[in-house]
Amino acid sequence: MSLPHALLGLLAAAPATGYDLAREFESDLGRYAWQAGHASIYPELARLAARGLVEVVDQGARGSKTYDITEEGREELRSWLLRPPGEGVVRNEGVLRMFLIPALDPDDQRSALTAIAEQAAAGEAELRERLSGAPDPRRGPRRELGLLAARFGLGQYRATNDWARRALDELDARTGGDR
Amino acid sequence: MSLPHALLGLLAAAPATGYDLAREFESDLGRYAWQAGHASIYPELARLAARGLVEVVDQGARGSKTYDITEEGREELRSWLLRPPGEGVVRNEGVLRMFLIPALDPDDQRSALTAIAEQAAAGEAELRERLSGAPDPRRGPRRELGLLAARFGLGQYRATNDWARRALDELDARTGGDR
DNA sequence: TACGACATGTAAGAGGTTACATGATTCG
């Protein structure tokens, strides 16, 4: 039940076509929060339109339809965002891998943890660069969302890197620290 | 395709019944990494057994079956854990809410961000207490998994709290900081 | 004029949740 709210949230920032929205899910949104492909987005937009939460405000070239959120849509979005966050859906393959690392033998643990730390460091560096550069002019009205998401990602990568390096330290301590 | 590997990873630490595994998903594992209910676990164990990756090593009271991982299972798990982490599934309703907060008006943003910061602080405190106390004797062979997961959670809550408080500061700066 | 990006849709199937269904054991 999160996809409709994700779409409402994106449309609340600016009207967009289904195609635009699908691309939005390929960046930070899809990386840290929620993934969706066009094959789930188009039918969901149609359902939201049928419920009166969004509407088609423009039909352009190539059969494109630009959707905007309606007043009812804003209310639905607001009540969802303000609802006390009960334990929602959580599904993260990367974190799952991290948790299961103790099942490996020490050498394999070392390489898996090293790979995680390096990947997190690389992700952090890349994001830091993006944040320090000029704000991406393409994003326009969703710039704020992107900024917030990027900063969240930064914290995420930092925490992951710290976690992996601490696990590596302890592994070295346990196995004698040599090699 | 992550549930079978999650089950293999848990069984790699110690043999368990489907019921045991279902409870495992209710703690840190389900909170940060991957959720699963008994209705998906039992059929998946049967499939894994059919593929020879796990086997029934004991049948106890109440029709319970204790599963253990096989050598083939360990190899499958190892190759999955060592596989370079391409972008896996990510689905996190809480993070999605965080990203969409800019869709609210400033007052609502303030309350949503405050709620997030408070919840993260409470989660962090609770986890910190659990980590400082005596290690839970019930967990036995999965203690290490739990420790790793709890420390990950700690970093997570810290990052979330920082993120929310920074967003609040900026909101105050933008809207004049009064009230 | 060909290629890449834009743009939308459907169908089949995988994976997962909720609800239904059943029964044994333990503990107060």
Place this chain on the structure above:
DNA sequence: CGAATCATGTAACCTCTTACATGTCGTA
């Protein structure tokens, strides 16, 4: 002996992914 917990399973349904299918527009 009643309630909670242990323990397993199935059926219906929902959601999302993958693959299939189609067509337009800009530009090199």
